[in-house]
Amino acid sequence: MRTRVKFCGITRREDALQAVRLGADAIGLVFYSESPRAVSPQQAYQIVRELPPFVTVVGLFVNAAPGYLQQILERVPIDILQFHGEEPPEDCSHYGRAYIKAIRMAEGVDLPGLAQSYGSASALLLDTYQAGVPGGTGRAFDWGRVPKSLSKAVILAGGLTPENIAQAVKQVRPYAVDVSGGVERVKGVKDAAKMAAFMRGVDSVN
Numbered sequence: 001m002r003t004r005v006k007f008c009g010i011t012r013r014e015d016a017l018q019a020v021r022l023g024a025d026a027i028g029l030v031f032y033s034e035s036p037r038a039v040s041p042q043q044a045y046q047i048v049r050e051l052p053p054f055v056t057v058v059g060l061f062v063n064a065a066p067g068y069l070q071q072i073l074e075r076v077p078i079d080i081l082q083f084h085g086e087e088p089p090e091d092c093s094h095y096g097r098a099y100i101k102a103i104r105m106a107e108g109v110d111l112p113g114l115a116q117s118y119g120s121a122s123a124l125l126l127d128t129y130q131a132g133v134p135g136g137t138g139r140a141f142d143w144g145r146v147p148k149s150l151s152k153a154v155i156l157a158g159g160l161t162p163e164n165i166a167q168a169v170k171q172v173r174p175y176a177v178d179v180s181g182g183v184e185r186v187k188g189v190k191d192a193a194k195m196a197a198f199m200r201g202v203d204s205v206n
């Protein structure tokens with residue numbers, strides 16, 4: 001099966017359109033005010049309005065208040081929620097939407113147990129652990145720690161770049177990969193050449 005690609009941290013409509021032209025499966029919008037990639041609901045709407053079909057729009061949240069998250073859902077056409085904080089399973093499924101749960105790969109993390117606990121998740125997104133940082137670290141973790149089989153689809157994230165993506169896909173064989181910092185020119189602004197090189201890296205393994 002082909003490895004799906006999500007470009008996350010999109011803050012400009014032209015970057016979303018470039019992702020689509022390159023054949024990305026999903027784009028991610030960050031609704032977390034402390035991120036340099038955060039977008040407002042208005043900005044998010046402008047980015048995704050009239051995107052062609054069959055491109056999944058993912059909304060990323062970190063311990064968001066339910067009222068705030070609900071407001072976003074009313075204003076922005078989001079297909080899947082991505083929870084990057086300490087949200088328990090019942091909070092993730094509260095919205096009646098498909099969701100991805102991000103797991104930070106701290107020492108001793110119990111992936112089979114988490115796959116059970118987050119049984120209602122569409123996938124687990126595995127990201128690098130860095131104390132005090134919920135995600136978007138730009139750092140990779142040891143891919144050898146990803147189990148060969150898990151009861152949930154795996155989305156590999158954390159420090160992926162055009163340079164390491166082929167090796168990552170070869171080694172982990174994830175359902176999908178998710179990249180933000182590795183394809184940026186500056187924080188929040190994607191680099192079209194890096195995005196294209198990233199896609200080529202994935203395709204070289206598929």
Ligand SMILES: O=C(O)c1ccccc1N[C@@H]1O[C@H](COP(=O)(O)O)[C@@H](O)[C@H]1O
Pocket residue numbers: 008009028030032035036037060062084125127134135136137138139157158159160178179180181182
């Ligand atoms: O991108 C952010 O600023 C961010 C903030 C808070 C939580 C998650 C965030 N990003 C997500 O982290 C992973 C890995 O990002 P990177 O490729 O290492 O930069 C990815 O899912 C981002 O969308």
